[in-house]
Amino acid sequence: MTAARTKLLVLSSTYPRWSDDSEPSFVHELSKRLADDMDVTVLCPSAKGAQRLERMDGVKVVRYRYAPNALETLVHNGGIVGNLASKPWKVALLPTFLLSQLFTALWLCLRSRPDVMHAHWLVPQGLVAAFLSLCLRRKVPFVVTCHGTDLWSFRGRIWEPIKRWAAREASVMAVVSKVMEDELANQVGQINNVVIAPMGVDLEKRFRPAFNGRPCTYQIITVGRLVESKGVEYLIGAMPELVHRFPAATAVIVGDGPDRIRLERLAVQLGVTDHCEFLGKISNKELPDLYRSSSVFVAPFLQEGLGLVCIEALGCGCPVVASDIPALADIIEHSGKVHLVPARSRKAIISAVTEVFSNFDEELNGARRSHSRLSAKFGWNVVSEGYAAILRGAMTRN
Template sequence: MSANQAKKILIFSIAYYPKYVGGAEVAIKEITDRIPGDDIRFDMITLRFDRTLPKEERIGNVMVYRIGPAKHDPSMDELVRFPMYLVKVLYPLLAAWKAFWLNRSERYDGAWAMMSYMGFPLVILRYLFFTTIPYVLTLQEGDSVDHVTRRRRIRVVSFLYAPIYRFPVIVQTISTYLAGWARDMGYKGRLEVIPNAVDTEYFAQIFASGELTKLRGEVGKKDEDKLLITTSRLVQKNAVDIVIRALTHLPAYVKFLVLGTGPDEASLKKLAHDEGVSDRVVFLGHIDRKEMPKYLKISDVFIRPSRSEGMGISFVEAMAAGIPVVATEVGGITDFLFDPRRNPDKGPTGLFVNVNDPKDAARAVKELLDDAGLRERCVMNAKRMVREHYDWDLIAKNMREKVFAALP
C-alpha cells in the first residue's frame, strides 16, 4: 500500500444497521464514521436476515455486503428460532466464501472481527481457502467464557476457537476483564483496552416537562412513585429476576420499568406474578434507542445486578443521563463504577451489590432514594467520568492510532 493510498479493512459483524443494532453495531458505526475514507476504507460482510434490505449498500463510511437466506421483516424473536438461527450458525462459512471472492478484487490490508465468533470466517479463510488476511479481534462479549464457548452454535466449530486467538495482529477489548479473557484463551500478542463510548449530549438532553409528564402517565407513574429502570436483554446474565425479587423488600411506591425483550420474558412475568409484584413491574418490550434517554430521565435509579458483564454500556448511558446506578462487581463494570465502601480512594459513581442477592439490591436502592447527598455525588462524578473517558471522538482516535495502525 502506498503512503497516499487508503488502507482497506474488511469488517465481520453478524448484524448491522439499519434494523439490527446492539452495542457492537453502534461501536462500529460510531468509530468508522469518525475515520476519514481517504485514511481507511471499510467494507463489511454481515447477515441479511430481512429480504427488504438490499444485498449491498453504503452506510456512513462502510460498504455493507449482506449475505445468507432472508425472510420478509422477521421479528427479533424469529431471529433466535429455527430456521433463522441456523443462518447464524452458517455465517462463518458463508462469510469466508464471500470474503474470499471480495479479497480477490479488493486485496484487503486487514480485517476487523467484531467479537470472537467473527474470527471463525478468518480461520476458515486460512485453512480452507489458503487466504490469510491480517486481522484485529475486538472482544465485546458480555457472557462468561464458559457460556460463550459452550453455546450450541459455537460447539459445532469449537475446534477452530484456539486459532482465532493465535493469529490476530492485535486484540482490542472494551474492558480490563475481557483483556484477561483474551489471555485465558491463549492470546500472547499485543492488547489494547479501549472501551465503548456513549453520545453524552444525546443521553444528557433536556426534554420538555410536558413530554416527560406524558411518558410518566403512559408507564403508570403516580406522583409518589419512585421508578427503577433497566435496559437489558431478558436473559439470565442480566439478573432481572433479582430486581423483581428485590421489590418484595422495598416500599410499594417503588416500581420497576423493564426495557428489552428476550427468551426469559415469560418466566420473568410469571415470577413477578408469583412474588405478588406484577402491578409494580412494567414490561415495555423493545424500545427504540432514540427513545431511551426519555425513559431514563423519568426514572430514579438504574439497576442491573448482572451475573456477568463484558463492559456494560447501558450503565454508562444511565450515568450520562444523570441517574444513579446500582450494579454488581463483575466483569468490566469495575472499570467505571466505584462504590464508596469498596473503593474509598475514588469518588463514588454508583453502588455495588452482591451477585444473586435481592436483599442487598433493595438495600442499595433504599440508600440512593433516601440519601440525596450520596445520590448527587454519584451522579456528578459519573457524568464527569463519562465526559472525560467515554467520548466517541476519543475512542475513534485511539482505535485509529493504536489498533488499525497495527495492521500492515
C-alpha cells in the first residue's frame, strides 16, 4: 500500500506571477522541488496579469485578491518595504492584504487539511500561520523562514512583541544566515527551535561558468531591487573614477524599484550616463548569460539577509566585489573568492574593481573554481533536501 503524500501549504508574499517572471523566484524554486515528494499548494497575492489559480511546475498556486486589480501593487516591483517607503499611501492596502491572506489560508486549511505549513517571512506570513494555529481545531505545525527584511524593517514596540509571539508559536524557525540567527535572538529572545537553512541557487544547470569563453572587458554588473539597502548609488558614485582609469568601463544595472529615478539622476549629475546602463527588470532566464558576459559583479549592499545574487554570479564564474556585511560571511566560507569592501565606500569599490581588472585571468579562474564548493552548500538539491527534513521534523514536534 502506497503511503499518503505529505500535504504542504506554503504562504509567501513574493512569488513569480508567470513563467520567466522577473520577480524573485526562490520560493517557487524550493516549492517545485518539494513537490517531487509532497502535494504542495502555494498561497500568494494576486497581481495584474497573473492567473488566480494555476499549476506551475507541479505546484498548485492560489492567488488571493486584496484590492481592485489596478491597486494590487503592494508586493511586486520593489517589495512591500520598498513600496511602502516610496508610496506611503499603500499602507492603506495592508489591512485587506493581511485579512484576505488569513481567510484564504483558513479556507485552504479547512478544505485540504495540510499536514504542515511553510511561511516565508516572519511578518506577515509567520503571523498569519500563527493565527491559523489558534483558529483550527486540528493544529497544523508550521515552519517560518526569515529572509531579512522581515527582521530589519519591522522594528519597534508594536512589531517586536508580534514577531516574538509568532516565532514562539512556530514549530521551527529557519533563518537564511548566521547573522540573522543573532538578530532574531536580539528581537524575540532565545528560543530553542531555530535552524540556519539558506535558500538555494540552481548551480547544477543554470548558474554555471562558461569555461570556453571570456566575458566583455570592463563590464560591471549589479543585480537587485533598486532600493536604498542595495547601495547601488555607491557603485554609480565610483564610476567617474573607474571610467577615468578604464575608459571602456560600463555598469550594467539590472532591476527596478522606487530608487530608479534617483539613481538615473545621479548618473546624469556625475556625467556617467553613457557608462551606466539601466536594464530594468529582466527574466530570470536571462541572468546567467549576463553574469558570464561581465568582468565583475558588484554588490554594494548596506543590508542583506544572505546575498543569493553573489552566489549566482560566482556560480557563473564572475568575480565578486561586495560590502563587508556579516550576512556574506556564509558565502565567503564556501567560496573563498570575494573582494570585501567597507559599505558606503566609493573609494573601496574603485580599488577592488581596479584590482579585479588588473589581475583578470587570475580572478576569473578563482571565481570559476569556487563552483563546486558553492554547490555543496547552496545547490538546490542540497537545500531542498534540508528543507524537506525540516518540514517533516516539524510534523513530529507537535
